[in-house]
Amino acid sequence: MPSKSTRQLTESIARGETSARATIESAVSAAEQLNDSLNAFLEIDRNGALSRAEAIDTSANRESLRLAGLPIAIKDNICVKGLQTSCGSRILGPYHPPYNATAVDRLLAAGAVVIGKTNCDEFAMGSSNENSAFGPVRNPWDVACVPGGSSGGSAAVVAAGIVPVALGSDTGGSVRQPASLCGVIGLKPTYGRISRYGLVAFGSSLDQIGIFARSAADAAAVLEVMAGRDPHDATTADVPVPAYVSETEKDLAANFRLGVSRALLGDGLNDEVGHAIADAIEAYRELGAEIVDIDLPHAKYAIAVYYIIATAEASSNLARYDGVRYGFRAEEAPGLRDMYKRTREEGFGPEVKRRIMLGTYVLSAGYYDAYYLKAQKVRALLRQDFAKAFAQCDAILTPTSPTPAFKFGEKVDDPLAMYLNDIYTVTANLAGIPGISVPCGLSSEGLPIGMQLLGPYWSESAILRAAHAYETLRPFTAQPQIHVDRNR
Amino acid sequence: MPITEADIEKIAQLAHLEISDEERKMFAPQISEIVTYVEQLNEIDTSSVEPALGGLTPEGEATPADRNDEVQPSLGQKIALDQAPDPAAGHFRVPKVLG
Numbered sequence: 001m002p003s004k005s006t007r008q009l010t011e012s013i014a015r016g017e018t019s020a021r022a023t024i025e026s027a028v029s030a031a032e033q034l035n036d037s038l039n040a041f042l043e044i045d046r047n048g049a050l051s052r053a054e055a056i057d058t059s060a061n062r063e064s065l066r067l068a069g070l071p072i073a074i075k076d077n078i079c080v081k082g083l084q085t086s087c088g089s090r091i092l093g094p095y096h097p098p099y100n101a102t103a104v105d106r107l108l109a110a111g112a113v114v115i116g117k118t119n120c121d122e123f124a125m126g127s128s129n130e131n132s133a134f135g136p137v138r139n140p141w142d143v144a145c146v147p148g149g150s151s152g153g154s155a156a157v158v159a160a161g162i163v164p165v166a167l168g169s170d171t172g173g174s175v176r177q178p179a180s181l182c183g184v185i186g187l188k189p190t191y192g193r194i195s196r197y198g199l200v201a202f203g204s205s206l207d208q209i210g211i212f213a214r215s216a217a218d219a220a221a222v223l224e225v226m227a228g229r230d231p232h233d234a235t236t237a238d239v240p241v242p243a244y245v246s247e248t249e250k251d252l253a254a255n256f257r258l259g260v261s262r263a264l265l266g267d268g269l270n271d272e273v274g275h276a277i278a279d280a281i282e283a284y285r286e287l288g289a290e291i292v293d294i295d296l297p298h299a300k301y302a303i304a305v306y307y308i309i310a311t312a313e314a315s316s317n318l319a320r321y322d323g324v325r326y327g328f329r330a331e332e333a334p335g336l337r338d339m340y341k342r343t344r345e346e347g348f349g350p351e352v353k354r355r356i357m358l359g360t361y362v363l364s365a366g367y368y369d370a371y372y373l374k375a376q377k378v379r380a381l382l383r384q385d386f387a388k389a390f391a392q393c394d395a396i397l398t399p400t401s402p403t404p405a406f407k408f409g410e411k412v413d414d415p416l417a418m419y420l421n422d423i424y425t426v427t428a429n430l431a432g433i434p435g436i437s438v439p440c441g442l443s444s445e446g447l448p449i450g451m452q453l454l455g456p457y458w459s460e461s462a463i464l465r466a467a468h469a470y471e472t473l474r475p476f477t478a479q480p481q482i483h484v485d486r487n488r
Numbered sequence: 489m490p491i492t493e494a495d496i497e498k499i500a501q502l503a504h505l506e507i508s509d510e511e512r513k514m515f516a517p518q519i520s521e522i523v524t525y526v527e528q529l530n531e532i533d534t535s536s537v538e539p540a541l542g543g544l545t546p547e548g549e550a551t552p553a554d555r556n557d558e559v560q561p562s563l564g565q566k567i568a569l570d571q572a573p574d575p576a577a578g579h580f581r582v583p584k585v586l587g
Binding site for chain 1: 491495496499500502503504505506507508511514515518519521522523525526527528529530532534537538539540541542543544545546547548550551552553555563567568570571572573574580582583584585
């Protein structure tokens with residue numbers, strides 16, 4: 001039974017035909033009921049969400065709200081005033097930010113209602129959610145499997161039908177990869193499209209806020225509200241914000257060219273994922289697209305480049321967690337330096353320490369040129385690869401993840417194997433281009449498979465439209481084991 | 489390049505981390521493996537390549553990031569200190585700095 005699309009729901013609430021309170025009550029109750037199985041929420045704000053919904057029901061400007069009464073969930077590394085921001089870490093303690101992220105402010109101004117904060121890998125570092133200090137999120141399709149990471153909680157709550165839309169952050173695939181493993185849409189916009197003010201920094205030249213949804217049009221509706229220049233984030237670009245929803249619902253252009261790199265579909269790719277991607281290519285042929293062979297010669301180096309740049313930036317960004325101004329402080333340190341070290345030792349989990357140390361190493365005296373500068377040069381080559389590819393095609397199709405969801409514990413002792421999960425997603429962050437993961441099938445074990453569409457800078461409309469065309473031709477109707485039954 | 493436990497200790501000092509013996513033993517081979525993996529970048533000739541410092545698009549580069557130097561409301565002392573582990577008399581109190 002398909003749920004009402006976001007637009008039908010919010011328009012009905014705006015007109016006063018559907019109660020925002022009843023909508024939010026239903027979402028909050030679903031969150032509370034399913035959280036024992038999923039561990040997807042770190043905080044559920046029943047009272048705050050209901051009072052906000054009541055305010056919308058009685059608001060004089062209700063009819064002008066574009067997202068009236070839309071229940072949303074926010075990853076716990078994005079600030080929502082009044083709620084916690086833990087980043088899945090102990091070092092922040094029960095931190096409560098005194099302000100909203102700009103992206104959240106814009107959603108609230110449009111009438112959306114935050115129902116809670118979602119679990120994630122600590123400081124968004126991970127591909128399986130096993131790095132959360134508060135236990136991993138479980139995949140609603142199979143609770144023995146990881147939901148992906150790092151925004152696993154946001155992916156799981158959309159997949160389970162608790163909310164139609166959720167926010168995550170994507171530094172190397174942290175929206176697209178869990179979207180793929182949980183069978184939902186996951187959009188990472190162009191670098192500079194959505195303000196990061198109020199997003200806890202991880203890799204500042206890579207981080208973007210991204211969107212989980214069950215349809216391309218729903219993702220477009222939320223993007224349209226959040227996108228655009230923000231004086232609080234100097235990296236946001238002054239680029240006009242299109243009417244993403246109507247752009248998304250247009251027909252695929254008659255001369256649409258879809259790029260495919262055969263080299264990216266070789267080694268290490270799971271057979272079932274490979275077949276699903278081959279089927280998706282056929283679907284685009286049916287839609288009238290021209291399939292173009294493209295080459296991204298430096299893509300095979302992307303993981304190496306990424307784990308130098310992302311860890312270098314993280315080691316710098318995470319220097320601020322020192323036990324002085326907020327969050328956790330280790331007890332009884334005799335001096336300031338000991339206090340810093342013990343606070344960070346006790347407050348950070350192993351993966352965060354591993355990455356801080358790797359980043360410190362690649363930036364340290366004598367190694368900067370060999371690692372960091374080298375990586376930035378290869379990043380430039382990768383950007384040139386994409387520029388050349390996009391001269392030949394309008395979007396590039398790849399798998400999102402080399403495998404469907406894997407079991408808990410399978411890769412936890414092998415960090416490099418875990419990093420290789422991000423092979424298809426990190427390129428978009430390194431290049432700054434937008435990418436979207438779209439469900440495109442199920443494995444023989446009944447786990448979702450996702451495909452990724454990458455486009456040139458500011459091509460969100462085009463990749464959303466390509467995703468919409470695909471989901472119209474091949475609707476993804478399967479339901480996870482754990483999901484909300486609204487017909488009960 | 490292999491990373492020894494002594495290297496790990498030195499890096500931890502630089503990063504303000506007081507790691508345990510167990511962590512040192514775990515991190516040395518893991519970080520060695522990752523560093524060896526990233527060294528595959530040496531296969532690529534980058535002698536004539538300008539590094540891509542930062543993540544901005546051309547449009548992002550072209551967006552002026554300056555603003556007028558005007559006083560804006562700020563959080564204020566109370567909110568800024570509200571969540572400090574050890575606030576005292578309008579300041580952040582820390583353990584002694586010099587031994």
